[in-house]
Amino acid sequence: MRLLTGRTLSFTGDPEIDGSGALRWEEHGAIAIGDDGRIAWTGPLAELPPGLGITAREDFGEMILAPGFIDAHIHFPQYRMLAAPGRDLLDWLARFTFPEEGRFADRSHAEVAAEIFLDRLLSSGTTAALAFSSVHKGAAEVLFATAARRGMALATGKTMMDRNAPPVVLDDVESGARDTQDLIARWHNRGRLRYAISPRFAITSTEAQLEVSGALLKAHPGCLMQTHLSESRREIETVRVLFPNDRDYTAVYERFGLVGPTCLFAHGIHLSDDECRRLSETGSAVVHCPTSNTFLGSGLFDLGHVGAPARPVDFGLATDIGGGTSYSMLTTMGEAYKVAMLAGRRLAGGRAFYLATLANARLLHLDAEIGSLEAGKWADIVLLDPRATPVLAARDDLSESVEDRLFALAVLGDDRAVAGTWVAGRRVFARAG
Numbered sequence: 001m002r003l004l005t006g007r008t009l010s011f012t013g014d015p016e017i018d019g020s021g022a023l024r025w026e027e028h029g030a031i032a033i034g035d036d037g038r039i040a041w042t043g044p045l046a047e048l049p050p051g052l053g054i055t056a057r058e059d060f061g062e063m064i065l066a067p068g069f070i071d072a073h074i075h076f077p078q079y080r081m082l083a084a085p086g087r088d089l090l091d092w093l094a095r096f097t098f099p100e101e102g103r104f105a106d107r108s109h110a111e112v113a114a115e116i117f118l119d120r121l122l123s124s125g126t127t128a129a130l131a132f133s134s135v136h137k138g139a140a141e142v143l144f145a146t147a148a149r150r151g152m153a154l155a156t157g158k159t160m161m162d163r164n165a166p167p168v169v170l171d172d173v174e175s176g177a178r179d180t181q182d183l184i185a186r187w188h189n190r191g192r193l194r195y196a197i198s199p200r201f202a203i204t205s206t207e208a209q210l211e212v213s214g215a216l217l218k219a220h221p222g223c224l225m226q227t228h229l230s231e232s233r234r235e236i237e238t239v240r241v242l243f244p245n246d247r248d249y250t251a252v253y254e255r256f257g258l259v260g261p262t263c264l265f266a267h268g269i270h271l272s273d274d275e276c277r278r279l280s281e282t283g284s285a286v287v288h289c290p291t292s293n294t295f296l297g298s299g300l301f302d303l304g305h306v307g308a309p310a311r312p313v314d315f316g317l318a319t320d321i322g323g324g325t326s327y328s329m330l331t332t333m334g335e336a337y338k339v340a341m342l343a344g345r346r347l348a349g350g351r352a353f354y355l356a357t358l359a360n361a362r363l364l365h366l367d368a369e370i371g372s373l374e375a376g377k378w379a380d381i382v383l384l385d386p387r388a389t390p391v392l393a394a395r396d397d398l399s400e401s402v403e404d405r406l407f408a409l410a411v412l413g414d415d416r417a418v419a420g421t422w423v424a425g426r427r428v429f430a431r432a433g
Helices: 089-105 107-123 137-150 173-187 207-219 233-242 249-255 273-282 290-295 329-342 349-363 390-396 402-412
Strands: 002-011 023-033 039-044 056-067 069-075 126-132 153-157 193-199 224-229 263-267 285-288 314-317 381-384 418-423 426-430
Touching: 002 349, 056 349, 069 263, 069 314, 069 349, 089 107, 089 137, 089 233, 107 126, 107 137, 107 418, 107 426, 126 224, 126 418, 137 153, 137 173, 137 193, 173 193, 173 207, 193 207, 207 249, 224 249, 233 249, 249 273, 285 349, 290 329, 314 329, 314 349, 329 349, 329 402, 349 402, 390 402
Parallel strands: 002 056, 069 126, 126 153, 153 193, 193 224, 224 263, 263 285, 285 314
Antiparallel strands: 002 023, 023 039, 056 381, 381 418, 418 426
């Protein structure tokens, strides 16, 4: 039994909705980790039970031990194409994204990329993710296998797209369904892996492929479904032209059974009130990707509109690499705050951390396993240094509360504030110096 001590941060719910008590902070906290990689006990160090049989202890002083970050929307084959400029989303896809994703037809390219991709997540404190792979079955297999070797919690799936893109990134209805079925059989629920049925979005899938995607989800209700929804105005107009008989973008997915509690829709910037109501009624979720939305000029996500109490849509937070401009969930929190302010809302520091941990775990249906520091859950942990840079240290001197400290980390922090990362109780990253 090993013991980590320092300040500890965890959540039992959304601090804004469930009250300040949903944020658990221990100034002198402790986490006991068993040899099975799970948390055996956590709480105030002064209350550490005497019979745990601690054999080693690491003390991190005033650093913060928190649940590992969870990225609820990220693209594996876009791992190196950050800061690729496009006039808008559709131009960016055509000019940069599809050619880059085409490289993943080469399995050896995918093998190198997977190691780099997961290394970047871990060095940013991200211990779990919901990721798009490319259209190629082999690339998805590589990502699953690489995550399995590292013991990570990962949900992914091969992208399904059979139109409006170059041939190198297209499948067809039959091969897309067959490859998806094979991957589910081999990888879903294998260790900490989950499968996500992944039609890219309505523009790149025919009605036949969307119908097959819905059938796959119905046949495998334990799988997740990920796609994109209402990201940019031109995208929405294109969907209207391609699906003239559907009343709106959300209705396209509804028609094919692609809504429900296991369905996650990236972006959701321009959703109508009626679309939000229907997403709420079906238990569907939206994932906010602030750095991607501002970089591509797609629009400003309104968390108050999406989460309105009368018909709340659950939402999480994600980097959306490579439209997003940083692997860091801390940087992503800071940009989410700025987007909220521009939309006339406010995002507190504590809530930002909740979105990046327990909220995302709930969206991925992994909250029984990760997302908070609780006995029995996997010891996926990030160690944060609130004084990692001179700017952070100076700001930390002014902090008078937990919210002050978390807000400063969210707005000023980045990967430099990540001092260490643990996956299943094993330290997999330690920042030099």
